[in-house]
Amino acid sequence: MRTSIATVCLSGSLTEKLDAAARAGFDGVEIFENDLLASSLTPEDIRARCADLGLTVDLYQPMRDMEAVPEAEFARNLRRARHKFELMRRLGAETVLVCSSVSPQAVDDDALAAEQLRRLADLAGESGVRVAYEALAWGRHVSTWDHAWRIVEAAAHPALGTCLDSFHILSRGGEPKDLEGIAAIPGEKIFFLQLADAPLPAMDVLQWSRHHRCFPGQGGFDVAGLVRRVLATGYDGPLSLEVFNDVFRQAEAGPTAVDARRSLLVLQEEVGATSLPAPVVPTGVAFAELVTPDAEPLGALLAALGFTRTARHRGKPVTLWEQGEARILVNTGPAVRREGTRLAAIGLESPDPAAAARRAEALLAPVLPRRRAPGDAPLDAVAAPDGTELFFCAAGAAGAAGHPEPPDWRADFEDIGAPPPGAGIRGIDHLALTQPWHHFDEAALFHRGVLGLRAQDSVDVADPYGLMRSRAVTTPDGSVRIALTVGAAPTDDTVHAQHIALATDDVVAAARRFRDAGGSLLPVPANYHDDLAARFEFADGELETYRDLGILYDRDAHGVFRHCYTRTVGRVFVELVQRDGGYRGYGAANAPVRLAAQHAVRALTGG
CATH class of the missing domain: 3.10.180.10 (2,3-Dihydroxybiphenyl 1,2-Dioxygenase, domain 1)
Structure with a gap:
C-alpha cells in the first residue's frame, strides 16, 4: 500500500520535513496548514519540490468549524473555502480534511450539518476537490466516527466522504464490537485514513491528542485491528500518519521520519498488507x-x-x-x-x-x-x-x-x-x-x-x-x-x-x-x-x-x-x-x- 505522513509529525522547516519524508521512503505527505503558512515557498514551489522528491500531496489540512453554524457564519465559511480550494489547486492537493466543529456557534442539528456539508462539497466538486469529514474526539456535537459517517451518508454527495482517524476512534475507549460498523462503510466513501497510537493515561482527551500521540506500535491502541476493518471495506487510499507529539517536534526530522516509516512497515505486516523477512527471535x-x-x-x-x-x-x-x-x-x-x-x-x-x-x-x-x-x-x-x-x-x-x-x-x-x-x-x-x-x-x-x-x-x-x-x-x-x-x-x-x-x-x-x-x-x-x-x-x-x-x-x-x-x-x-x-x-x-x-x-x- 501507499504510505503517507503529515508534516506535523516532523520538526524543522517544510523543506526539511519534505526531504526527511522522501529519504525515509514515504510515497506522499499531508500538508499541515501551519507548515505552509510559515514557509517562504509558494504553493507552486512546494508542489514542484514534492514532485522532484517523488512525493504526492495526499491531503491538505485542516479546515475547522465549517458545519452546523448560523447561515451568516456559513457564508463566511464558504468564502474561506473558495480561497483554500484555489490554494489546493496550486498545491496539487485533491483532498481536504474538514474536522467536526468545536465552535460555540455550532448547533446540535445533524440535518443542518449534512445540508451545509453538501453545499461545501458542491463548491469543492466545482474545484476538483474532495472533502473528507472527520469526527474529532472532542467535537462539540460530533465526536464519534459513526456519527460523522451518518452525516456524510445523509448528505449523499460524491465529493464528500469520511476520514477515519485511529486516535479519535480508539481514544474514546470503544470495544471491538463498537468498530464492527466500519465494515458497512463503502470503501470508496472512506476518503482518508489517518493513523496514530498513544499510551493509555487518564487525561483530558484534547491534551492527550495534542501532546502524546505516537506512531503505531509505540502505544497501547489496537491500531492494527482498526486498519484491518478499514481495509475490509475496500479502502485503497494511503496509510497516513498524523501524530502530534512534543518530543517529535523537537527531534531531528530525518530519524523521526525513518521511525515513522518503520512503524508503518510493521503495521502493514501485522495486517497482511506487505511481506517482510520473518522475525528471527534471538535465543x-x-x-x-x-x-x-x-x-x-x-x-x-x-x-x-x-x-x-x-x-x-x-x-x-x-x-x-x-x-x-x-x-x-x-x-x-x-x-x-x-x-x-x-x-x-x-x-x-x-x-x-x-x-x-x-x-x-x-x-x-x-x-x-x-x-x-x-x-x-x-x-x-x-x-x-x-x-x-x-x-x-x-x-x-x-x-x-x-x-x-x-x-x-x-x-x-x-x-x-x-x-x-x-x-x-x-x-x-x-x-x-x-x-x-x-x-x-x-x-x-x-x-x-x-x-x-x-x-x-x-x-x-x-x-x-x-x-x-x-x-x-x-x-x-x-x-x-x-x-x-x-x-x-x-x-x-x-x-x-x-x-x-x-x-x-x-x-x-x-x-x-x-x-x-x-x-x-x-x-x-x-x-x-x-x-x-x-x-x-x-x-x-x-x-x-x-x-x-x-x-x-x-x-x-x-x-x-x-x-x-x-x-x-x-x-x-x-x-x-x-x-x-x-x-x-x-x-x-x-x-x-x-x-x-x-x-x-x-x-x-x-x-
Missing part, C-alpha cells in the same frame, strides 16, 4: 561489549566479580572476560577514548543470523560496515536507535572456539586463560540501555519489530531530580531481556548510566565474594531496610545481611527478587540479581532508592 546474549579508555578500573571490577580474562582478539585491542555463561568484551581501541566507559555493543545469539540481518535491513535499521582482517568472522551488525551495535551471532557457536559452520565470533580470539570453575555468576540476566530523550518510543518499536522481542508495559520511576521512564523488551522465555530507560528531559544526567545485570543463584554469596575481593557495593540508606522490616517478614538475621551488603528486595505474584549494585565505572555499573520462583520484573519498586544512592555517591566523589 540468548552471546556477549556484552564495553568500551573504555582505561582498562584498569574496569578490569578490577570484573576480577572482583569473579570474571577471568580468557581470550584476546587476534587483531584488535579487545579482551574477553568470562564467568559461567556471561561473556564481556573489553575494548580499549583509540576510537573510543573520548567517550568514556560505556556499553557499546551486544552480541545476540540467533538461530539464523543472516535472516535476522535481512529483517533488520528491511525495517530500515542501519547496517554497520565492519573493518575485518582476513579470517575474522563475518558477523552482521546493525545499529539500534541509541547507537548500540547489535551483532547477530550463530546460536550455540559462542562457547566453542574454531566452530566451522556457521561463523563463530569466538574464533577471532586466542585463548589466554580458562573460565573460573564453580562460577557464582550463571550468565547475563538483563541489559539496561539508556535512550536519548527523543528515542524512547522508537527504541521500543525497534526492538519489537526488528528483533521480535515482546514489549512490556512502560513504568515511571521517581528520581530525585525528575522522573524516569522504563520499558522492558524480552523474549518469551526471558533468555534475552533489555530494559530501555530515559530521563525526564534532554538534559537529565540520569540517562547517561547503563548497566549489566548478572544472574546468580545466591546473591548474598556473590555480594560477599565481590566485597571480599576489594569491590565496592552501592550503599543503601538504612531507612530502606527499616521499611522492608515493616512490609515483609524475614528469617532471623536475613534482613541484617541485606542491610550489611546493600541488597534490595522485591516480590511479585510469581516469586522473589534480590539484587544489589556495584559502584559506577564511567557510565556503567553492574547489578547482581537472584530470581526465585519465576519473578518476572526488574525491581522497579526499588529503583528510586538505587537512583538516590547513586546521586549521593556521585555528589561525594564528584563522579
Whole structure:
C-alpha cells in the first residue's frame, strides 16, 4: 500500500520535513496548514519540490468549524473555502480534511450539518476537490466516527466522504464490537485514513491528542485491528500518519521520519498488507561489549566479580572476560577514548543470523560496515536507535572456539586463560540501555519489530531530580531481556548510566565474594531496610545481611527478587540479581532508592 505522513509529525522547516519524508521512503505527505503558512515557498514551489522528491500531496489540512453554524457564519465559511480550494489547486492537493466543529456557534442539528456539508462539497466538486469529514474526539456535537459517517451518508454527495482517524476512534475507549460498523462503510466513501497510537493515561482527551500521540506500535491502541476493518471495506487510499507529539517536534526530522516509516512497515505486516523477512527471535546474549579508555578500573571490577580474562582478539585491542555463561568484551581501541566507559555493543545469539540481518535491513535499521582482517568472522551488525551495535551471532557457536559452520565470533580470539570453575555468576540476566530523550518510543518499536522481542508495559520511576521512564523488551522465555530507560528531559544526567545485570543463584554469596575481593557495593540508606522490616517478614538475621551488603528486595505474584549494585565505572555499573520462583520484573519498586544512592555517591566523589 501507499504510505503517507503529515508534516506535523516532523520538526524543522517544510523543506526539511519534505526531504526527511522522501529519504525515509514515504510515497506522499499531508500538508499541515501551519507548515505552509510559515514557509517562504509558494504553493507552486512546494508542489514542484514534492514532485522532484517523488512525493504526492495526499491531503491538505485542516479546515475547522465549517458545519452546523448560523447561515451568516456559513457564508463566511464558504468564502474561506473558495480561497483554500484555489490554494489546493496550486498545491496539487485533491483532498481536504474538514474536522467536526468545536465552535460555540455550532448547533446540535445533524440535518443542518449534512445540508451545509453538501453545499461545501458542491463548491469543492466545482474545484476538483474532495472533502473528507472527520469526527474529532472532542467535537462539540460530533465526536464519534459513526456519527460523522451518518452525516456524510445523509448528505449523499460524491465529493464528500469520511476520514477515519485511529486516535479519535480508539481514544474514546470503544470495544471491538463498537468498530464492527466500519465494515458497512463503502470503501470508496472512506476518503482518508489517518493513523496514530498513544499510551493509555487518564487525561483530558484534547491534551492527550495534542501532546502524546505516537506512531503505531509505540502505544497501547489496537491500531492494527482498526486498519484491518478499514481495509475490509475496500479502502485503497494511503496509510497516513498524523501524530502530534512534543518530543517529535523537537527531534531531528530525518530519524523521526525513518521511525515513522518503520512503524508503518510493521503495521502493514501485522495486517497482511506487505511481506517482510520473518522475525528471527534471538535465543540468548552471546556477549556484552564495553568500551573504555582505561582498562584498569574496569578490569578490577570484573576480577572482583569473579570474571577471568580468557581470550584476546587476534587483531584488535579487545579482551574477553568470562564467568559461567556471561561473556564481556573489553575494548580499549583509540576510537573510543573520548567517550568514556560505556556499553557499546551486544552480541545476540540467533538461530539464523543472516535472516535476522535481512529483517533488520528491511525495517530500515542501519547496517554497520565492519573493518575485518582476513579470517575474522563475518558477523552482521546493525545499529539500534541509541547507537548500540547489535551483532547477530550463530546460536550455540559462542562457547566453542574454531566452530566451522556457521561463523563463530569466538574464533577471532586466542585463548589466554580458562573460565573460573564453580562460577557464582550463571550468565547475563538483563541489559539496561539508556535512550536519548527523543528515542524512547522508537527504541521500543525497534526492538519489537526488528528483533521480535515482546514489549512490556512502560513504568515511571521517581528520581530525585525528575522522573524516569522504563520499558522492558524480552523474549518469551526471558533468555534475552533489555530494559530501555530515559530521563525526564534532554538534559537529565540520569540517562547517561547503563548497566549489566548478572544472574546468580545466591546473591548474598556473590555480594560477599565481590566485597571480599576489594569491590565496592552501592550503599543503601538504612531507612530502606527499616521499611522492608515493616512490609515483609524475614528469617532471623536475613534482613541484617541485606542491610550489611546493600541488597534490595522485591516480590511479585510469581516469586522473589534480590539484587544489589556495584559502584559506577564511567557510565556503567553492574547489578547482581537472584530470581526465585519465576519473578518476572526488574525491581522497579526499588529503583528510586538505587537512583538516590547513586546521586549521593556521585555528589561525594564528584563522579
